[in-house]
Amino acid sequence: xxxxSIKVACSNCNLRELCMPMGLSEQELRRVDELVAVxxxxxxxxxxxxxxxxFTSLYAIRTGFFKTTVNxxxxxxxxxxxxxxxxxxxxxxIVNELHTCDAIALEDAEVCVLPFDRIExxxxxxxxxxxxxxxxxxxxxxxxxxxxxxxxxxxAEERLAAFLLNLVQRLxxxxxxxxxLILRMTREEIGSYLGMKLETVSRTFSKFADDGMVEVKQRxxxxxxxxALKRIVNPQICQ
Amino acid sequence: xxxxSIKVACSNCNLRELCMPMGLSEQELRRVDELVAVxxxxxxxxxxxxxxxxFTSLYAIRTGFFKTTVNxxxxxxxxxxxxxxxxxxxxxxIVNELHTCDAIALEDAEVCVLPFDRIExxxxxxxxxxxxxxxxxxxxxxxxxxxxxxxxxxxAEERLAAFLLNLVQRLxxxxxxxxxLILRMTREEIGSYLGMKLETVSRTFSKFADDGMVEVKQRxxxxxxxxALKRIVNPQICQ
DNA sequence: CGCACGGTTGACCTGTATCAAGCCGGGTGG
DNA sequence: CCACCCGGCTTGATACAGGTCAACCGTGCG
Numbered sequence: 001x002x003x004x005s006i007k008v009a010c011s012n013c014n015l016r017e018l019c020m021p022m023g024l025s026e027q028e029l030r031r032v033d034e035l036v037a038v039x040x041x042x043x044x045x046x047x048x049x050x051x052x053x054x055f056t057s058l059y060a061i062r063t064g065f066f067k068t069t070v071n072x073x074x075x076x077x078x079x080x081x082x083x084x085x086x087x088x089x090x091x092x093x094i095v096n097e098l099h100t101c102d103a104i105a106l107e108d109a110e111v112c113v114l115p116f117d118r119i120e121x122x123x124x125x126x127x128x129x130x131x132x133x134x135x136x137x138x139x140x141x142x143x144x145x146x147x148x149x150x151x152x153x154x155x156a157e158e159r160l161a162a163f164l165l166n167l168v169q170r171l172x173x174x175x176x177x178x179x180x181l182i183l184r185m186t187r188e189e190i191g192s193y194l195g196m197k198l199e200t201v202s203r204t205f206s207k208f209a210d211d212g213m214v215e216v217k218q219r220x221x222x223x224x225x226x227x228a229l230k231r232i233v234n235p236q237i238c239q
Numbered sequence: 240x241x242x243x244s245i246k247v248a249c250s251n252c253n254l255r256e257l258c259m260p261m262g263l264s265e266q267e268l269r270r271v272d273e274l275v276a277v278x279x280x281x282x283x284x285x286x287x288x289x290x291x292x293x294f295t296s297l298y299a300i301r302t303g304f305f306k307t308t309v310n311x312x313x314x315x316x317x318x319x320x321x322x323x324x325x326x327x328x329x330x331x332x333i334v335n336e337l338h339t340c341d342a343i344a345l346e347d348a349e350v351c352v353l354p355f356d357r358i359e360x361x362x363x364x365x366x367x368x369x370x371x372x373x374x375x376x377x378x379x380x381x382x383x384x385x386x387x388x389x390x391x392x393x394x395a396e397e398r399l400a401a402f403l404l405n406l407v408q409r410l411x412x413x414x415x416x417x418x419x420l421i422l423r424m425t426r427e428e429i430g431s432y433l434g435m436k437l438e439t440v441s442r443t444f445s446k447f448a449d450d451g452m453v454e455v456k457q458r459x460x461x462x463x464x465x466x467a468l469k470r471i472v473n474p475q476i477c478q
Numbered sequence: 479c480g481c482a483c484g485g486t487t488g489a490c491c492t493g494t495a496t497c498a499a500g501c502c503g504g505g506t507g508g
Numbered sequence: 509c510c511a512c513c514c515g516g517c518t519t520g521a522t523a524c525a526g527g528t529c530a531a532c533c534g535t536g537c538g
Contacts, residue, residue, distance in 0.1 A: 218517075
């Protein structure tokens, strides 16, 4: 476990518009800067927190890429999400002050540690921060509704197409290409997230490639025809 | 849409320990009582809110039983949860100030309307209420992780067994029998929630009945052997 | 009473899992 | 620097859980 005490300021972080509410005054910004205690680096493959660990803080991802997984006592496990820069992890820990999932870095990562009692304290004073915290939690609930829809009612091709479109859309919002991406996770992790086996993930990639929708070269994905993928997810609408 | 203005007090509601934080002072309790504007009754089959409607309030269920569903433009829909007395619905609406799912009453119901800006206002003053709101949202996130695990990695029998055990456990917490229950939803709604077809739900019920684990008579379910159900969900642990 | 909706059951089909073999590419050690 | 190894990926053959389609039943309501 690697902890470093690099003091940082949200006020001049380039991810601010992802983590923080808009339209704070100078004074409020300074108040929020106090919130971020330290940054912490997490090496690829290491965990940010584990199921059962005491919850104290949320984490804002500055760089890197994470997966979160829940696991049953009998060894089954399920990837519940993939998180990238600007996203917040750890919300699951609030209820029982224990984390209920593992957060594992899929590449070397750096996170801002946000002690939760400080968040609560400051959000009592700054209304827009309070609202922001509520929105972040609500957004996570809505995201999970989407995953439930995917797992409950889509077939393999639809799931993978939806997954790729979602990833590329989030990357695009961060200034990356909307047609080129590098997967940070294995086929098995994708499969776990999408409720399918790694072989099925692989076959479905191959099928998409055969149909000329994507080019797949290991973890390098080029999306040639995003509309075709959209039509797979939602056949009715896209003619 | 049925709206009634019955003024009520949380402070002497018998569901208080489900909706409200513990250990409030007299004065705080009075403050919280101001929160609940009105109650609203919802007839069986009617909606409390719809996808796309403006979000203003959360709802605490006083009596009755709801389902929430998300739907795609192309007509697919997915039940994301079943809610009973003491539970809070509407959290999905906070992010975009629009509801993103439908809440439908499965039997005549009564809810307390909790205007969200009042919740935010009062939770700035009462720390334990603030913490309580955060916990409710976090609990919903954790619940959905559980559903993702179910949908992503369990087989039909495991899903239905987990579903029954969850329902009966929540009913028991409300003072009902731990072996007897009446399903408020159709086989199709159960199937949607569990990511399986209604025929499979029906067959799986029949199989459980053949194996002597439950007695099924339409929507009346008697759980004869809860341990056997637990063993289905989690074979490793329960020998 | 009869209709309609929800539920059950059967026969058959298909999508995905499973099992197995082989490939590719990157990192390590000689 | 090259050879080897190993983890991750692909592909094929086969199996099976659950989906689909269809017929029928039961029950509660108008």
